[in-house]
Amino acid sequence: MSRALRTGLVLVACWLAAAAARGPDPGASLAGRYARLLVRHRPDLAARWGASVKSSEPFVPLDEAALAAHVRALEALAREAGALPAGASSDTLRDRLAFELAQCAPGGALRRDPFLWLDLVEAAVLAPFAPGTPAGCRQIARATEQLRLVPRALRAGAVLLRGAPEPDPAAFERRLTELEHRLRRELPERTRACKESRRLAEFAEADTLAAASLSDFRHRLTPGP
Numbered sequence: 001m002s003r004a005l006r007t008g009l010v011l012v013a014c015w016l017a018a019a020a021a022r023g024p025d026p027g028a029s030l031a032g033r034y035a036r037l038l039v040r041h042r043p044d045l046a047a048r049w050g051a052s053v054k055s056s057e058p059f060v061p062l063d064e065a066a067l068a069a070h071v072r073a074l075e076a077l078a079r080e081a082g083a084l085p086a087g088a089s090s091d092t093l094r095d096r097l098a099f100e101l102a103q104c105a106p107g108g109a110l111r112r113d114p115f116l117w118l119d120l121v122e123a124a125v126l127a128p129f130a131p132g133t134p135a136g137c138r139q140i141a142r143a144t145e146q147l148r149l150v151p152r153a154l155r156a157g158a159v160l161l162r163g164a165p166e167p168d169p170a171a172f173e174r175r176l177t178e179l180e181h182r183l184r185r186e187l188p189e190r191t192r193a194c195k196e197s198r199r200l201a202e203f204a205e206a207d208t209l210a211a212a213s214l215s216d217f218r219h220r221l222t223p224g225p
Contacts, residue, residue, distance in 0.1 A: 027090050030080055034093065037077075041070050043123035044116070045100060059124040059146050061153035062110070064160065071104050110157075112164045114172065114221050117157035118179055121150045125187065125210065134193035140203050143187070147206035151213035158220035166222055176214050183211040 035051035040060050045051070062070060078097045084090035103109040109116045128142040129135050135143070184207070191203055 027084050027087075027093065030077060030084070031089070031093055034077055034097070037070070037073055039127070041066070042100065042120065043127050044119045045096075047123045047127070049096060059127070059149050059153075061149055061156050062160075063156035066156075067104060067110070067160070071101065074101050074104070111160050114157070114161055114164070114167050114217070115175055117154060117161070117217075118175055120157075121153050121210075122179055122182065124153070125150065125183070129187075129190055135190050137194040137196050137199050140191050140194045140196075140199050143191075144199070144203045144206045147183075147203070147210045150210035151216070154213050154217040155220075158217060161221060164221075169222065172218070172222065176218055180211050180214050183207055183214075 035046065036057050038046035038049070038051045039057040041062055043059060060066060074097055078094070078101065081090060081094045081097055084093070103116070124146045125143060128139045128146060130139070187207060188204070191200060194200060
């Protein structure tokens with residue numbers, strides 16, 4: 001073995017030993033815990049920031065009680081993130097936690113912006129579908145579970161939005177129509193790779209109820225005379 005190779009191997013061994021002595025990166029661990037929270041409660045932010053987890057976290061809609069618990073979890077993460085040394089990744093994590101906490105605050109977007117709730121449920125139902133890949137039956141089963149939660153999520157959103165200004169009627173109607181088209185037309189097109197009739201029937205039922213809940217959301221936020 002040449003002297004240069006021996007020297008290189010010694011340097012690699014020293015680097016590995018030093019890395020092992022430092023232990024796991026607390027910033028990476030914290031970011032992973034935050035990613036799981038996002039996938040569970042804020043799939044819109046998970047998609048926006050590219051957060052992903054290996055295990056499929058179920059979507060859990062935010063109602064008053066869940067939101068309070070979520071805020072406590074975010075605040076705990078923010079305290080831990082505040083103790084991290086300055087750096088691009090830790091600064092980004094702190095900024096994202098601060099942004100979401102502002103959205104959860106009494107005057108924040110979760111209590112003021114109905115468009116955010118439409119983005120949130122749209123991201124939840126799209127999460128099981130990998131871009132550019134036909135959906136298998138396992139993905140269809142997970143998508144069905146996500147779709148079943150859309151009516152509950154929008155009811156909770158309407159409650160949290162009580163007292164918020166009415167949205168612009170034309171813009172709100174366009175967004176609702178766009179999301180209804182995605183639910184009734186685009187998502188069913190992505191199930192064709194699955195040939196299990198029971199799974200497809202369950203998906204169709206959940207998809208229909210999710211699309212119908214958009215009308216209820218509209219009426220709750222823009223009641224007629």
